Amino acid sequence: MNQEKVESKIVEILEKGKRFLLLTHKDPDGDAIGSTLALAWTLGETGRECIMVSEEPTAVPYDALPGAHKIMAIGADYGDQVAERGFEAVLVLDCADEKRLGRFAETFSHIRPWINIDHHETNTFFGDINLVRPDASSTAELIFNVIKRGGFPLTREVAENIFAAIQADTGSFRYENTTSTAFRIAAEMVERGVDPWQVNLKVMDVYDIPRLRLLSKALDTIELHLNGRLAMMTLPASVFQEVGAEREDSERFVDYARFIRGVEVAAFVREMDSGGYKFSLRSNNCVNVADLARRFGGGGHARAAGFEWQGQLEKLKKDFIKEVARVLNGKGC
Numbered sequence: 583m584n585q586e587k588v589e590s591k592i593v594e595i596l597e598k599g600k601r602f603l604l605l606t607h608k609d610p611d612g613d614a615i616g617s618t619l620a621l622a623w624t625l626g627e628t629g630r631e632c633i634m635v636s637e638e639p640t641a642v643p644y645d646a647l648p649g650a651h652k653i654m655a656i657g658a659d660y661g662d663q664v665a666e667r668g669f670e671a672v673l674v675l676d677c678a679d680e681k682r683l684g685r686f687a688e689t690f691s692h693i694r695p696w697i698n699i700d701h702h703e704t705n706t707f708f709g710d711i712n713l714v715r716p717d718a719s720s721t722a723e724l725i726f727n728v729i730k731r732g733g734f735p736l737t738r739e740v741a742e743n744i745f746a747a748i749q750a751d752t753g754s755f756r757y758e759n760t761t762s763t764a765f766r767i768a769a770e771m772v773e774r775g776v777d778p779w780q781v782n783l784k785v786m787d788v789y790d791i792p793r794l795r796l797l798s799k800a801l802d803t804i805e806l807h808l809n810g811r812l813a814m815m816t817l818p819a820s821v822f823q824e825v826g827a828e829r830e831d832s833e834r835f836v837d838y839a840r841f842i843r844g845v846e847v848a849a850f851v852r853e854m855d856s857g858g859y860k861f862s863l864r865s866n867n868c869v870n871v872a873d874l875a876r877r878f879g880g881g882g883h884a885r886a887a888g889f890e891w892q893g894q895l896e897k898l899k900k901d902f903i904k905e906v907a908r909v910l911n912g913k914g915c
């Protein structure tokens with residue numbers, strides 16, 4: 583099915599239904615939250631009910647987006663009660679694979695159809711209907727297309743969520759996925775009443791002090807490997823506790839490692855509360871970090887990807903550096 587047909591099929595389901603369940607990936611970022619809120623708000627305007635659930639409360643700064651307080655943090659244990667409410671479809675947004683849904687993947691698997699709307703190149707097409715476009719800057723771009731195709735209302739609140747999501751995934755219109763389409767949609771959102779400065783103050787340039795203290799600690803850990811082509815930062819869980827920071831406070835730290843002149847691959851390694859380590863990967867020019875992440879069971883995009891890994895840190899780092907060396911040598915870059 584081509585993109586138009588898939589969009590039409592999704593619109594048909596949305597038009598027929600009255601109640602939908604919306605899910606996104608764990609540790610949701612700006613695109614995950616913004617896309618979910620945009621779609622839920624739009625459908626709400628047309629008298630449909632959307633239930634958005636997540637395992638954890640929506641974290642700062644995205645809790646400031648319009649409608650964010652409606653996302654239900656139900657933990658993994660209350661999914662069954664939600665499932666009993668009856669839904670015409672499950673919409674999974676910005677999620678490359680079912681693993682990233684945690685236990686919800688299982689809890690809601692009996693509700694059909696599953697509609698998978700995403701832009702990760704490692705998407706596994708786990709849905710009954712899959713609107714997967716790795717060439718899209720963000721999932722929000724795909725939600726925008728669905729809204730347009732359905733002729734659904736696009737209020738200022740919806741526009742703000744779409745704008746914030748595109749801004750987040752393009753690194754404020756700087757990353758390689760900053761296409762003319764991304765700019766066009768963003769421009770339309772501004773025409774619909776979004777004030778970029780205000781969005782920026784709400785969700786980009788607003789740090790709590792622990793975030794800066796954490797950044798300072800993270801910068802201290804920068805190591806260069808492979809003749810300066812790989813930069814790594816590492817934060818143990820204890821440092822988060824020490825400065826009073828949360829998981830989300832380290833979002834985008836990996837960019838500082840990527841910014842170093844001569845670096846091709848940047849990795850930020852965070853010890854997770856649940857044990858194990860989360861690797862956030864970035865690249866500048868030639869290494870496809872989604873491929874790299876896939877080798878460790880993760881995924882993402884060519885320039886931004888990640889994976890979770892259990893085991894002993896020093897061994898992990900050694901294995902990872904070896905893989906990066908192999909990729910860099912193979913590429914001749």
Ligand code: 5GP
Binds near residue numbers: 607863879
């Ligand atoms: P971040 O480093 O900001 O957490 O994630 C960068 C990109 O990689 C995002 O698009 C995110 O969805 C993807 N990503 C991060 N961690 C994982 C993971 O464990 N599995 C998969 N499939 N994708 C990930």
Ligand code: MN
Binds near residue numbers: 613701720
């Ligand atoms: Mn995204």
